[in-house]
Amino acid sequence: MTAQIVVNTQNLHKRVMSPEGELTLLQGVNLSIAAGETVAIVGASGSGKSTLLGLLAGLDEPTEGQVSIGGQDLFALDEDGRARLRGEKVGFVFQAFQLLPNLTALENVMLPLELAGRHDARQVAEGVLQRVELAERASHYPKQLSGGEQQRVAIARAFAPHPQVLFADEPTGNLDHRTGERIIDLLFQLNAEQGTTLVLVTHDLHLAARCQRQLELDEGQLQAERS
Template identity: 60%
Template sequence: MPKILNVEHLRKTYTSGSKQLTVLDDINFSIEAGETFAIVGPSGSGKTTLLGLCAGLDYPDTGVVELSGANLGNLNEDERARLRNEKVGFIFQNFQLLPTLTALENVVVPLELQGAKNPAKIGRELMGKVGLGDRLQHYPSQLSGGEQQRVALARAFSNSPSILFADEPTGNLDQDTGDRVVQLLFELNQEAGTTLVIVSHDLELAQKCNRLLRLRGGKVVSNEVLIES
């Protein structure tokens, strides 16, 4: 299978006062198209920083990130944004829905910006798949946390991404609600054939993936195959 994400010798440091803090140190791994891949580690191990670098939201100090065949280091901001719009989906811990838009509009607006045909039809279908066909005109403030995350799921899959980055997707949800969101995430992902990259402190969630990368202190401590893809 072709590699959809390739990371080589990635290093990221931040300056805090007079000190240099190394958040990631010589990170190497690759992900095949269609894989489900989890990144786990204790708080402060560099998980979210790594996700941002892989998605082209930030720049490493040294190292290479190749996403969907493109070397992110060779792209300017506009080219990175275009690549994300066309190839990448995101799910965040805090949902990041636009409060002034209805649930349906939160899913449809990104499609409209991309010039998709029949965006409202696609949006309604996705909202139906996540079990919110009766909540289309509700605003985020009128939805529970689980419902908001399901809207975010529908939005994430709306552009048929090649790769989906999920940063602590159940972090703000109770156990039962989180389990339902995870079930939907994997169902939608399998149906779409998307590559899924999950950052989580939840080992039970991570172990549902094909592979598991463990970080500690900014370094890779293991890269395990859990389920043959």
């Protein structure tokens, strides 16, 4: 593979203290994801999928090992540095949508652009909302939207700043099958349009099969790759 490596981990470990003693969540994870790739991380509940995603996005710190995004070592940066990096290069789609309840659909999409200090936040956000076919619901609050609509707003918010990498955590987990399908279609369409690198955490093998690569986690360890 000659393409540029966007996400890379080396010997990633995560251990936490529990009442029963030390608990290993991740054990020596090494992976590389190239620009524009779509990758699914699959595994049973408790296999460490969310933990890995958290570390890849720099939301949490590893006990040991390295993560780099776009060549930048995440944990050489401080927490604020990682936040800045997320703002510049990373987008998120969550299982629970994570829209801000007091903001309208449009304002939710504007938020990352505003945080980045962009003056054209409104125009860009309106354009993306149109792309996800929610322009007419721009002034609605999340609680006035259906689950599928909320997830489309969340996708619009994720793609609005044109991130290099998009992390999606069980994006269809809270949706019925048909709506889930439409959401996934949208996700892959936008991904293709923007040439984004997509890292998807799911236990839905059907969904995982739509990705170019599938990485399986079992008890914190990466299994042989299926593709």
